[in-house]
Amino acid sequence: MAVKGPRLRNFDDWVDVFHQWRDDIGYPTKLIGEDYVFETKLGELESDEIEFGHYAGNPKWERLLDVPDQRIRDSLAHLIEFQGDTEFASVEQQKNLLERAPTQYDLESMIRVNREEMRHGWQMAYLLVTHFGDSGKKQAQRLLERRASAHSRLLGAFNEPVRCWLDFFTYTDFIDRDGKYQLNMLSRSAFAPLARSVRPMLQEEAFHMLTGNTGLMRIVKAGKIPISLIQKYFDKWLSTGADLFGQDGSSSAHWAYEWGLKGRYDEHLFDDGPNMDKLNELSRSQYLKEVGAIVDSLNKNIPADQPKLRMPDEKFRRSIGEYAGKTYSVTGELLSQEAYEKHLQEVLPTDADDDFLIGMEKEKGWIIDPKQKM
Numbered sequence: 001m002a003v004k005g006p007r008l009r010n011f012d013d014w015v016d017v018f019h020q021w022r023d024d025i026g027y028p029t030k031l032i033g034e035d036y037v038f039e040t041k042l043g044e045l046e047s048d049e050i051e052f053g054h055y056a057g058n059p060k061w062e063r064l065l066d067v068p069d070q071r072i073r074d075s076l077a078h079l080i081e082f083q084g085d086t087e088f089a090s091v092e093q094q095k096n097l098l099e100r101a102p103t104q105y106d107l108e109s110m111i112r113v114n115r116e117e118m119r120h121g122w123q124m125a126y127l128l129v130t131h132f133g134d135s136g137k138k139q140a141q142r143l144l145e146r147r148a149s150a151h152s153r154l155l156g157a158f159n160e161p162v163r164c165w166l167d168f169f170t171y172t173d174f175i176d177r178d179g180k181y182q183l184n185m186l187s188r189s190a191f192a193p194l195a196r197s198v199r200p201m202l203q204e205e206a207f208h209m210l211t212g213n214t215g216l217m218r219i220v221k222a223g224k225i226p227i228s229l230i231q232k233y234f235d236k237w238l239s240t241g242a243d244l245f246g247q248d249g250s251s252s253a254h255w256a257y258e259w260g261l262k263g264r265y266d267e268h269l270f271d272d273g274p275n276m277d278k279l280n281e282l283s284r285s286q287y288l289k290e291v292g293a294i295v296d297s298l299n300k301n302i303p304a305d306q307p308k309l310r311m312p313d314e315k316f317r318r319s320i321g322e323y324a325g326k327t328y329s330v331t332g333e334l335l336s337q338e339a340y341e342k343h344l345q346e347v348l349p350t351d352a353d354d355d356f357l358i359g360m361e362k363e364k365g366w367i368i369d370p371k372q373k374m
Helices: 011-025 070-100 104-131 133-142 165-186 192-222 227-243 251-258 279-299 337-347 351-360
Strands: none
Touching: 011 070, 011 104, 011 133, 070 104, 070 133, 070 165, 070 192, 070 251, 104 133, 104 165, 104 192, 165 192, 165 227, 165 279, 165 351, 192 227, 192 279, 227 279, 227 337, 227 351, 251 279
């Protein structure tokens, strides 16, 4: 059952509900460590002026009252709530793996990832409670009332179960990498408290991606899990990651840029103005290019006589955008509905695949020990 706390009066009330949430989802709090302190962290702004959009050149907004339009305030609260929702959801998705960590290093890495995701959700709740009045307090409370296990998180990707460690490493390499893009695009927001909040989050997110990438590399180098099985988890999470960039031709992305709330990835590196109708597509293409380089790097460690890992076609298994609901295969071939449903059973992880990997986790050698030279 989700936490249903009393009406929030201030951020201290929210913190009380946060502790209830951890108990409610069954997170082993003692693993977080007595020395770790959940706190609000604020970084330095790159610029005191709004850097893009209609209000470029004006001072960044320090208070909600400075934001010139109610539509902009509503959009800003929406962006913050969605970001916070993903942070708490990922902890709910991953906590079941703590008891099956392959090494002490992996256990400590997952604990660090989880507690930093909790802190990121904490940071977003702080913004909502502190700056957005009663409506923000309600949004902050809802962050702790939804559940991944009940499929009530705002984005479908954060309702999917993460059942084994290969699942986790693929998730943190590819889905947390999407998180890096989202945070980067918010890091130059016209709303200064959000921009300040995101900078420390980006620094912490780097470790999450490193955990996933080195985990996958250790699995590939161990050579115990068939490449064809690893590929299924790539097909699952890379198609999911492509969807997380949002609708094609998105009016929401258009207005978020026009209002200065969310820029392009690495906005400061662009000399020209954006194609306002293709903002999500631009971010997605940059993401897929980066992920493609990661897949190429992993393939260098696969023996020549074995199949290589590959990127699923961008049209595969999409639920958002131009290809939403279309029956394209992992190689981009358009299939009949019947053939497509059969294809999904062949190329995505099944319960039997999860169970096989969970069983393998009880053995040694399926992943290289980080103390071992790779």
